[in-house]
Amino acid sequence: MNARTTGSLYAISDLHVSYADNRDLVDRLEPESDDDWLLVGGDVADLFGDVERTLKLLRGRFGTVVWAPGNHELWSHPSDPVQLRGTRRYEALVRMCQDNGVLTPEDPYPVWTGPDGPVVVASLFLLYDYSFRAPGTRTKEESLSKAYDAGVVCTDEMLLHPDPYPDRESWCWDRVARTETKLAAIDPALPTVLLSHWPLLRQPTDVLWYPEFAQWCGTERTADWHLRFRAAAAVYGHLHIPRTTHYDGVRFEEVSLGYPREWGRRGGPPLMPRRILAGAP
Numbered sequence: 713m714n715a716r717t718t719g720s721l722y723a724i725s726d727l728h729v730s731y732a733d734n735r736d737l738v739d740r741l742e743p744e745s746d747d748d749w750l751l752v753g754g755d756v757a758d759l760f761g762d763v764e765r766t767l768k769l770l771r772g773r774f775g776t777v778v779w780a781p782g783n784h785e786l787w788s789h790p791s792d793p794v795q796l797r798g799t800r801r802y803e804a805l806v807r808m809c810q811d812n813g814v815l816t817p818e819d820p821y822p823v824w825t826g827p828d829g830p831v832v833v834a835s836l837f838l839l840y841d842y843s844f845r846a847p848g849t850r851t852k853e854e855s856l857s858k859a860y861d862a863g864v865v866c867t868d869e870m871l872l873h874p875d876p877y878p879d880r881e882s883w884c885w886d887r888v889a890r891t892e893t894k895l896a897a898i899d900p901a902l903p904t905v906l907l908s909h910w911p912l913l914r915q916p917t918d919v920l921w922y923p924e925f926a927q928w929c930g931t932e933r934t935a936d937w938h939l940r941f942r943a944a945a946a947v948y949g950h951l952h953i954p955r956t957t958h959y960d961g962v963r964f965e966e967v968s969l970g971y972p973r974e975w976g977r978r979g980g981p982p983l984m985p986r987r988i989l990a991g992a993p
């Protein structure tokens with residue numbers, strides 16, 4: 713067990729630093745204490761080099777940084793000098809994090825030992841499997857074709873390659889199975905904070921403006937994980953709808969920064985990052 717942590721546990725996601733306004737905000741992001749933890753819930757940037765620069769900067773400021781990948785890190789963007797695809801891209805991102813002292817879903821889960829601790833902080837990489845289907849559809853094919861008809865198609869269809877899996881849902885199902893085994897091995901006496909880019913259950917997507925987008929937002933296979941794995945809080949992003957909600961008595965925190973036009977509409981940049989667990993006073 714670690715020595716007692718005095719810092720707080722903070723979280724943020726969807727930094728999208730390819731936007732200059734977001735980069736400026738991230739450049740000014742400071743912890744309250746050197747001992748604070750920062751959970752980064754994916755969509756840091758589209759380009760590999762930008763992801764590395766940003767995580768390195770944050771690791772230089774926060775005592776502990778834990779990252780979970782979003783769909784944007786996994787894109788093979790035509791303008792990215794790093795053209796790796798699928799699992800090879802993910803593995804390269806993990807190595808880059810490890811070289812920079814940032815924790816990933818592939819590392820042993822760290823334990824936060826602040827006043828409300830000990831709490832196991834589990835970073836999850838799960839992806840989605842199109843099971844959050846569009847309203848009125850029964851199969852993935854129907855759901856996708858409804859999205860194409862509505863003109864609401866996630867860019868992942870073009871840029872997030874599942875290699876060597878045949879499709880993104882197969883990759884998702886493999887990630888879910890491996891992650892479930894790892895979570896089941898946690899000491900059952902300890903609560904968790906579950907960090908993932910995509911929400912663990914469907915309800916958070918009910919407020920999407922375009923319901924067809926939900927199929928790129930998660931998998932029904934994790935619908936009871938917040939209960940099974942004793943979540944004190946489930947932290948996610950991807951929806952760009954920052955808010956706090958409760959499901960089955962468990963706190964869910966959507967911690968997106970989102971695009972400048974989105975936070976601009978809300979009257980300016982949000983107070984960030986969000987405090988998930990408070991450190992010692």
Ligand SMILES: [Fe+2]
Pocket residue numbers: 726728755782950951952970
């Ligand atoms: Fe995002």
Ligand SMILES: [Fe+2]
Pocket residue numbers: 755782783784909949950951
């Ligand atoms: Fe995303």
